Amino acid sequence: MSFSAADHAHMALALRLAARGLFTTTPNPRVGCVLVKEEAIVGVGWHEKAGGPHAEVNALAMAGSGARGATAYVTLEPCSHYGRTPPCADALIAAGVSRVVAAMVDPNPLVAGQGLDRLRAAGIAVETGLLESEARELNLGFVSRMTRGRPWLRLKIATSLDGKTALANGQSQWITGPAARRDVQAWRARSCAILTGSGTVLQDNPRLSVREIDCPRQPLRVVADSRLRIPEDAALLSGGPCLIASAKPAADKAARLAARGIEVLTLPDAQGRVDLAALLAELARRGCNEVLAEAGAHLAGALVTAGLVDEFLLYQAPLLLGDAARGMVALGELSALAQAPRLAILERRAIGADLFIRARCA
Numbered sequence: 001m002s003f004s005a006a007d008h009a010h011m012a013l014a015l016r017l018a019a020r021g022l023f024t025t026t027p028n029p030r031v032g033c034v035l036v037k038e039e040a041i042v043g044v045g046w047h048e049k050a051g052g053p054h055a056e057v058n059a060l061a062m063a064g065s066g067a068r069g070a071t072a073y074v075t076l077e078p079c080s081h082y083g084r085t086p087p088c089a090d091a092l093i094a095a096g097v098s099r100v101v102a103a104m105v106d107p108n109p110l111v112a113g114q115g116l117d118r119l120r121a122a123g124i125a126v127e128t129g130l131l132e133s134e135a136r137e138l139n140l141g142f143v144s145r146m147t148r149g150r151p152w153l154r155l156k157i158a159t160s161l162d163g164k165t166a167l168a169n170g171q172s173q174w175i176t177g178p179a180a181r182r183d184v185q186a187w188r189a190r191s192c193a194i195l196t197g198s199g200t201v202l203q204d205n206p207r208l209s210v211r212e213i214d215c216p217r218q219p220l221r222v223v224a225d226s227r228l229r230i231p232e233d234a235a236l237l238s239g240g241p242c243l244i245a246s247a248k249p250a251a252d253k254a255a256r257l258a259a260r261g262i263e264v265l266t267l268p269d270a271q272g273r274v275d276l277a278a279l280l281a282e283l284a285r286r287g288c289n290e291v292l293a294e295a296g297a298h299l300a301g302a303l304v305t306a307g308l309v310d311e312f313l314l315y316q317a318p319l320l321l322g323d324a325a326r327g328m329v330a331l332g333e334l335s336a337l338a339q340a341p342r343l344a345i346l347e348r349r350a351i352g353a354d355l356f357i358r359a360r361c362a
Contacts (some may be wrong), residue, residue: 001050003101003130010034010041010073011103011131015149015318016045017055018075018138023189023215024049027287029106029142033059034073035066035097040169042066049216054079056088060095068096075135077128079116089115094125099125103135107146117302141192141289144310150280151291152194155300156184156313157328160210170203178351180315182212187313189215193243195279196236197299207235208294219292222283224274225277228253229266235260245279247272276360278308301330304341312343314357 002209003011005008017032025031025047033055035043042067045058053061058080060067072078078100092100100119105128106112116126136143141152158176159165166172188194194208201223208221218240223230226247237260244257247268248328254264266284269275283291292313293303303309336341347358 001247003127005037006036006128007073007101010036011069011075011101012134012233013041013044014073014306015131015134015138017044018135018179020046021048024217026050026192026217026289027142027145029076029139029289031055031074031076033075035059035063035070036073037063037070042070054088056178057091058090063095063361069098071099071101072097073130075103075131075138076112077102077113078115078119079106079108079111080118080325085126085185086117087115089127092119093122097124099127101130102126102128103130104128104132105148107143109146139289139306140310141217141291145284145287145289150277150284150308151288152310153195153291153293153303153308153310154187154191154311154313155295155303156187156292156315157300158315158317159328160317160319160321160325161327162320162322162325164321165328166203166326167270167321168324168326170262170326172204175319175355176315176317177352180317180354180356181240183351183356184313184315185211185213187292188219189213191219191290193220193283193291195222195291195293195295197295198223198227198229198297199296201225201230201234201236203296205231205235206294207239209236209239219284220286220288222279222291224276224279224295226273232256245274247283273302275304276308280308297327297330300328304329305331310360312357312359314359315351316355316357318353318355 005070014032014034019032021030028050032046043063047055080089144152179233189210203346221236221242223244228246229249242262244264267278342362343359344362345359
């Protein structure tokens with residue numbers, strides 16, 4: 001399908017609008033809409049927060065009667081079902097738009113092409129696929145949850161240049177500088193949940209909260225804690241929602257935590273550890289699109305070994321900690337290079353004095 005330069009420009013604007021909901025739309029996708037009539041933009045909108053009007057409705061409200069005969073550029077197929085709001089496909093039909101260009105088909109089984117079919121049945125010209133990869137990238141977590149039944153998982157690790165995350169005695173604050181730590185806050189803010197392990201809680205007592213970023217919500221803090229070792233005065237148990245996944249029931253402690261609004265799930269695997277795949281499936285069931293793991297080498301290694309890590313966020317500081325320091329990912333001994341997970345680097349840039357690398361499994 002051939003799209004004009006103007007089509008590309010309008011969809012690019014719709015994507016920029018959609019990105020304004022980066023921190024706020026969960027569990028819904030980030031969506032933008034631009035209405036164009038006779039080469040002039042008559043309405044723009046984006047989905048601002050779950051439960052609020054969708055992007056198309058906001059754009060139609062701005063356009064008013066100018067929407068009749070217009071082209072709607074939407075970053076995701078208009079919905080066709082009743083959720084918290086009425087179907088956007090019906091709103092576009094009622095407004096009298098003549099053409100809809102959708103970047104991608106909605107992977108939600110409740111929609112999955114039905115919105116586009118409804119538009120076509122109403123006599124509206126429908127085209128798809130314009131800047132589809134960019135639209136998919138913006139909603140990787142939503143797509144993952146709808147198609148794989150689990151969130152998109154990013155593993156964040158701060159290391160020295162020789163790949164160490166802490167001294168042998170556990171000291172790790174701070175390996176990276178202030179600019180890198182601020183960058184992490186943006187990744188936290190866009191995430192639905194932050195996952196860590198009990199070892200990290202016992203060693204560092206982190207809050208895992210969003211700071212320095214204007215974010216209207218705090219992500220769910222999730223702790224993989226096989227033996228329910230977490231101290232009841234741990235910092236992350238205050239100031240926001242928290243979920244603990246255990247492998248062995250500890251009824252008294254779980255009851256005390258529950259009385260404080262902290263849920264404990266028992267999700268054992270065959271080895272008596274937390275079933276990480278089941279935990280991610282449960283987070284997806286709760287509407288989590290993106291999960292950020294900030295964990296020690298053992299949980300990081302378990303996630304990598306289980307094939308659950310989709311993306312790596314590596315912050316490397318210009319210092320050397322030596323061979324006695326703690327490593328990044330506990331994978332066990334490899335006997336051949338062919339066994340080593342291979343990564344494709346997507347991004348490499350300096351952040352302050354540190355180096356940031358974003359990579360995915362090759």
